[in-house]
Amino acid sequence: MAGISTVVIGLIKLHLEKTRPPRALWVPFELGRPIGAPMDPRFQRQVLVKALQLVESAKQPVIEDFTDEDPRSIDCPDWRPPVIATHLSVTDECIELKPWYQRQCVDKSRTSVGVAGAPIADLAALFDAVYDGKEGKKIRPELSDRLMLRYAIDDLKAYYVEAAMAERGSPSSRQIYDWLWQSTLLGSRMRELRHRFVNSDDDKLIDMGNKFIVPHQWRD
Amino acid sequence: MARPEHMTQAQRQGLETLDCPVFDNAAFVPPRPLEQCRVALISSAGLMKRKEENIPGGSADYRTFESKWPDRDILMNHISVNFDRTAFAEDINSVFPRALLKELAEEKVIAEAAKNHYAFMGATAPEKFRESVEQLANELKSADINTACLLPV
Known part of the structure; x- marks a missing residue:
């Protein structure tokens, strides 16, 4: 089978709609993390597999939505920042x-x-x-x-x-x-x-x- | 979240008014089964190897990351400060999931993870990429890669 299939995992839906790549998965995550939650391989895998599955799509162009939110976008109540003194430099x-x-x-x-x-x-x-x-x-x-x-x-x-x-x-x-x-x-x-x-x-x-x-x- | 309603007005305006290229003839490769895919990752996170030369802003070149090159020696040299870097600092798979892709290959979900993966500098004018993208496409074909997963940040 000739050609290289492409799949884009895009964070800005408007840009996907404007550029109309052949196959795209829009993810609702913050800019900088296309695969989503750090240290959550199960979630990351869902994103990657869902994107790659688009190579099986005959519809073109296709922009599919990944609807699950990044679980790490929620504040962690247990976390505290390092407690440090006030410094002059x-x-x-x-x-x-x-x-x-x-x-x-x-x-x-x-x-x-x-x-x-x-x-x-x-x-x-x-x-x-x-x-x-x-x-x-x-x-x-x-x-x-x-x-x-x-x-x-x-x-x-x-x-x-x-x-x-x-x-x-x-x-x-x-x-x-x-x-x-x-x-x-x-x-x-x-x-x-x-x-x-x-x-x-x-x-x-x-x-x-x-x-x-x-x-x-x-x-x- | 990368939803316009969660951004500052300046950031939203910048993204909404960004001049995006429009392609009349976007190449569409006929469907292929996932288990036949030999996949390379192509990021635009401005990734570089530790101790390698920095990537100039506006560069259209790409960097190659061989499978043996460790994740711990991949750095982010992207020109923009306007996106989250905590995920990359904590877990490179949030940005450049080489390990995940390798797992998918080992489990036969895909046919193969490429030996090399790639990264460009984002925020470079799209029209500057033609030459390097053609070069990369030829490299992918020579390596018998049939699927590219593009990962903007």
């Missing part, structure tokens, strides 16, 4: 969060921290320097300062997210991000830095502030 906050982060790495045998290609202490120091209006250490000279800062911020967020997941329970993303953006020094300083960037005279900083630091839902 992100560097110190990272040091205090280290045991939580390390526990999560051991539990999952994995970390999603790493896109910046540098130790978290160096990335926190860079963030602190930029926040204080100083020139940070050149960590990867081949990258522009802005790109290095972007990767540093991506890794710092991932570090905090993983530290938050070390606590008992299965938190929703909303719970983790509530804590990150509202209760940590990193969260408040990222929001402040974004304000500074978008109000600067530098087009590149404005662009960075508008796109790469704070997600829409956490902007003030």
Whole structure:
């Protein structure tokens, strides 16, 4: 049989309706998780199999709905964020969060921290320097300062997210991000830095502030 | 949830007004039984291998993940900050379900999980992908893959 069948698992129904791929499964999950609930292989399998079964469909184009909600979109009442002191620098906050982060790495045998290609202490120091209006250490000279800062911020967020997941329970993303953006020094300083960037005279900083630091839902 | 009513107005507007390509002749491969499918995953999550070069924003290239490459050394380098990353941090199968697909092959639900799976950088202008997508399609054909599961984030 000739040809490669395609199946799309799409999160934005409007985009599926506009692009009309041959076979698509729309899933009602939050952006960023097309297969749904983390650590729930039974649920994930249902999603993947339902999508793949569309290759048997003769109807074209077909957009089918996956109607079950992601069970992990519900807040977990047992989960509590790490209890940490108030710090004056992100560097110190990272040091205090280290045991939580390390526990999560051991539990999952994995970390999603790493896109910046540098130790978290160096990335926190860079963030602190930029926040204080100083020139940070050149960590990867081949990258522009802005790109290095972007990767540093991506890794710092991932570090905090993983530290938050070390606590008992299965938190929703909303719970983790509530804590990150509202209760940590990193969260408040990222929001402040974004304000500074978008109000600067530098087009590149404005662009960075508008796109790469704070997600829409956490902007003030 | 990715329902418009749960998004901020700015995010909703951005998604609703996004210029989507329209294809007059979307290729439709006749139905085939699931148990005959040899499946490759193609993500647009901007996935990269740990310690590999970062993916520039706007890149149309793709990265290849061989079956031997461990999940623990796959990172997300996507340019957008406007989607959940906690699921990826907790369990890569929520985004790039290589292990699940392998299980389906072992249980004969599908014929085979591909030896290689792939990832593009999302948020790249669709028209830039033609060359790399043609290259990937040829690669899939050479590997005797007959089904591609596309996974946007």
